[in-house]
Amino acid sequence: MTTKYVFITGGVVSSLGKGITAGSVGTLLKKRGLKVSILKVDPYLNVDAGTMNPFQHGEVFVTDDGAETDLDLGHYERFIDETLGEKNSITTGKIYSSVIKRERRGDYLGGTVQVIPHITNDIQEKIIDAGKNLDVLIVEIGGTVGDIEGQPFLEAIRQMAVRVGRENVVYCHVTLIPWLEAAKELKTKPTQHSVQELRRIGILPNILVCRTSHPMDEAMKNKIALFCDVSKEAIIEVLDEKTIYNVPISLNKQGLDNLILKNLGLHCDVQPDLSDWLRVVDRYINPPEEVKIALVGKYVQHKDAYLSVVEALHHAGIARNVRVNIVSVESEDLEQPNANVAEILKFADGILIPGGFGNRGVEGMIEAVKYARENNVPLFGICLGMQMMAVEFARNVCKLNDANSQEMNPATLHPIIHLMHEQENLHELGGTMRLGAYPCDLVEGTRAAAAYGEMHISERHRHRYEFNNDYRERLENAGLKIAGICTGRNLVEIIELPNHIWYVGEQFHAELKSRPTRPHPLFDGFINASAIYMRGRK
Numbered sequence: 001m002t003t004k005y006v007f008i009t010g011g012v013v014s015s016l017g018k019g020i021t022a023g024s025v026g027t028l029l030k031k032r033g034l035k036v037s038i039l040k041v042d043p044y045l046n047v048d049a050g051t052m053n054p055f056q057h058g059e060v061f062v063t064d065d066g067a068e069t070d071l072d073l074g075h076y077e078r079f080i081d082e083t084l085g086e087k088n089s090i091t092t093g094k095i096y097s098s099v100i101k102r103e104r105r106g107d108y109l110g111g112t113v114q115v116i117p118h119i120t121n122d123i124q125e126k127i128i129d130a131g132k133n134l135d136v137l138i139v140e141i142g143g144t145v146g147d148i149e150g151q152p153f154l155e156a157i158r159q160m161a162v163r164v165g166r167e168n169v170v171y172c173h174v175t176l177i178p179w180l181e182a183a184k185e186l187k188t189k190p191t192q193h194s195v196q197e198l199r200r201i202g203i204l205p206n207i208l209v210c211r212t213s214h215p216m217d218e219a220m221k222n223k224i225a226l227f228c229d230v231s232k233e234a235i236i237e238v239l240d241e242k243t244i245y246n247v248p249i250s251l252n253k254q255g256l257d258n259l260i261l262k263n264l265g266l267h268c269d270v271q272p273d274l275s276d277w278l279r280v281v282d283r284y285i286n287p288p289e290e291v292k293i294a295l296v297g298k299y300v301q302h303k304d305a306y307l308s309v310v311e312a313l314h315h316a317g318i319a320r321n322v323r324v325n326i327v328s329v330e331s332e333d334l335e336q337p338n339a340n341v342a343e344i345l346k347f348a349d350g351i352l353i354p355g356g357f358g359n360r361g362v363e364g365m366i367e368a369v370k371y372a373r374e375n376n377v378p379l380f381g382i383c384l385g386m387q388m389m390a391v392e393f394a395r396n397v398c399k400l401n402d403a404n405s406q407e408m409n410p411a412t413l414h415p416i417i418h419l420m421h422e423q424e425n426l427h428e429l430g431g432t433m434r435l436g437a438y439p440c441d442l443v444e445g446t447r448a449a450a451a452y453g454e455m456h457i458s459e460r461h462r463h464r465y466e467f468n469n470d471y472r473e474r475l476e477n478a479g480l481k482i483a484g485i486c487t488g489r490n491l492v493e494i495i496e497l498p499n500h501i502w503y504v505g506e507q508f509h510a511e512l513k514s515r516p517t518r519p520h521p522l523f524d525g526f527i528n529a530s531a532i533y534m535r536g537r538k
């Protein structure tokens with residue numbers, strides 16, 4: 001099988017939605033019957049995203065095989081509904097590590113090791129490896145054309161045309177057509193420059209995806225076609241959308257999938273059936289009711305820090321036909337001495353406490369848990385959120401006043417959440433967590449079992465600390481229900497309160513497996529409970 005490649009580069013500015021473009025192209029090609037996958041190339045020097053601060057780079061997306069990756073992999077999985085892994089993400093750090101390792105081993109037989117050809121070859125090999133057994137591999141190059149770090153990757157994808165044959169690659173450049181308010185017009189010059197930069201490197205883009213806030217007219221498309229040497233029908237416009245899930249629909253209307261197939265010499269008679277996406281968009285835009293969800297976190301200032309959680313909430317809203325209005329609450333605000341927690345949170349039909357690391361803001365999360373538990377407000381805790389639910393329960397119900405997680409207070413008398421013995425001697429921070437998919441057995445008669453509709457599940461993890469089994473009996477005797485246990489490892493994965501409208505905490509990250517057309521059962525259950533709560537208040 002010859003794998004074909006779609007290379008996606010970006011021009012002018014970052015944050016143009018290349019990841020969403022890549023995901024949307026993937027959706028369209030998959031719906032035309034092709035076997036597709038997507039690879040993200042990140043030109044930064046970190047080996048993976050695991051050690052990156054969510055304030056700088058947004059969430060870390062974790063795959064089944066435990067890779068800590070860029071959040072774009074989350075977009076890809078949501079759009080193409082395929083399970084991705086380690087080989088779908090490469091960084092400069094990863095490439096250099098592998099080349100330097102080989103150099104130390106003497107693999108280069110005394111030769112001078114250079115960016116070209118050694119780094120560029122390694123990049124190409126990793127691309128080819130990710131493309132094995134596929135019809136089409138989409139490769140998104142992070143950053144913007146012209147960045148110093150991106151150059152070896154652009155050189156590598158230029159060479160790919162020589163290596164696998166020009167007829168097997170298509171270059172798609174995502175660019176910005178800015179609107180100048182003073183002149184009241186769109187400007188093409190930045191796009192011309194960024195295409196010139198690509199051509200200087202030796203890449204002639206076949207397709208331009210133009211992000212713009214105003215519709216482009218024919219004259220403008222003609223002008224871009226002329227200056228950028230791209231055929232007019234290959235100039236695709238992407239306007240700002242009410243929801244990212246409309247992007248595949250809009251790209252399909254403009255014929256992008258046909259264009260890619262034509263460029264790659266592929267013949268597919270199957271027209272993509274986009275009815276499920278149309279339904280998603282319709283339900284997202286026009287639901288009859290709204291629930292307000294308080295997202296009580298510590299990274300709420302960064303819009304992408306909880307990206308998958310936000311998307312998963314919307315997926316559940318789409319399924320339940322309610323708009324999910326997510327209101328960020330800075331957890332530190334809830335722990336101020338004069339904070340009126342009930343006043344701050346009274347708007348919420350449901351409270352979600354997401355994952356996080358470190359001490360800051362956790363007492364505020366515990367306040368939010370207490371408020372939700374005592375007032376029968378739907379509560380959903382994820383990872384750190386679940387850990388703080390257990391701590392709150394130990395403190396306020398079991399009266400273990402000093403209860404805490406060892407992460408927050410290593411000397412606590414009651415380490416409800418602790419480091420397991422085998423983890424205690426770890427010194428490096430990179431790659432030392434429980435990462436990736438683990439199986440979990442659910443307990444009969446629990447909310448979790450009812451929500452999933454099955455007894456054995458698999459969910460993704462990213463944490464160091466665990467629920468301390470020494471306290472299990474005590475908490476259970478006080479009414480906490482253990483609803484899920486890691487298969488074969490006796491680790492608590494899900495906690496619940498049976499007499500509460502919805503009090504569910506999970507040690508894993510359910511948000512990572514939610515899809516627009518297939519919400520995650522726990523998010524679905526949480527939004528359903530929040531809608532019931534909202535209706536009850538009216």
Ligand code: GLN
Pocket residue numbers: 354355356357358382383384385407462463464465466
């Ligand atoms: N900081 C906690 C731990 O390491 C929770 C991690 C998370 O929420 N992802 O266990």
